[in-house]
Amino acid sequence: MDAATIRRLVAEGRYEFSKHAEREREADMILTTELEEALKRSEIIEDYPGDPRGPSCLVLGFSGQRPIxxxxxxxxxxxxxxxITVYDPSKRPEHWMEHYRRRRR
Structure with missing residues (x-):
């Protein structure tokens, strides 16, 4: 998977939330329009080719100044x-550095 595929599928409205992603999105009060804006301009920051659910990746995008x-x-x-999950990393700054692109060790 690459960022261009993610952007294309979001632009076409071809995406689905897991139950967990929907709960996390609601908990962090991320509007669907904010998520779509962020995903349409996202970058892959971590790749998980061995994920047991199938290959996946962590992306970072912004809705205005809000990271998602x-x-x-x-x-x-x-x-x-x-x-799989959706959240606002600015609500967990102790976990992230480099403008939410790298995990703190």
Whole structure:
């Protein structure tokens, strides 16, 4: 999966939330429009090729100045972006550095 595929699928409205992603999105009060804006301009910051649920990646995008992280997988037939989790990393600054691009060790 690459950032261009993520952007395309979001622009086409071809994405689905896991129950966990929907709960996290609501808990962090991320509007769907904010998430779409962030994903359409996102970059992959971590890749998880060995994820037991299937290959996935962590992306960072911004809605205005608000950072948004999403862990994304790709479904086939039909091709669709699957959002495993979605959250606002600025609510957990102790976990992130370099403008939310790298985890603190």
């Amino acid at each position: 992280h999403a862990v994304c997988g790709l479904r086939q037939d039909p091709e669709e972006l699957f959002l």
